[in-house]
Amino acid sequence: MSVNELPSSNLLTYFQTIARNKNSSIREFTWATERVNRMLIEYALSFAHYTPESVTTPTNAKFNGVRLTRPICGVSVIRAGESMEFAARSLLPGMTIGKILLQRNRERDCGFPVNHCGYLVVFVR
Numbered sequence: 001m002s003v004n005e006l007p008s009s010n011l012l013t014y015f016q017t018i019a020r021n022k023n024s025s026i027r028e029f030t031w032a033t034e035r036v037n038r039m040l041i042e043y044a045l046s047f048a049h050y051t052p053e054s055v056t057t058p059t060n061a062k063f064n065g066v067r068l069t070r071p072i073c074g075v076s077v078i079r080a081g082e083s084m085e086f087a088a089r090s091l092l093p094g095m096t097i098g099k100i101l102l103q104r105n106r107e108r109d110c111g112f113p114v115n116h117c118g119y120l121v122v123f124v125r
Contacts, residue, residue: 037087
């Protein structure tokens, strides 16, 4: 499995600067982190599979574009990844989103999450 990192840019650094500034208001923080989330989802979507599709524009011109080969389902980690749902839904309206819960192992206090997939149903809406 390969790991792809969102390429650094001045725009990304700008949003990170606002988000990390202790003097930023909650409104500024929210705006900046939502923009970073959108950049992450857009970058992730660049790795999806697309199929060529030709369409007719309102001026009757032909445009050779692409469409997603198959629907995409997102999985949100409850209390962690839910902040990215807004960006995902704004880019793919009607996208199916599943939920998964990971919690720290309190019995061993080792910091590793307990996988609740064997105990709970992952809810997809």
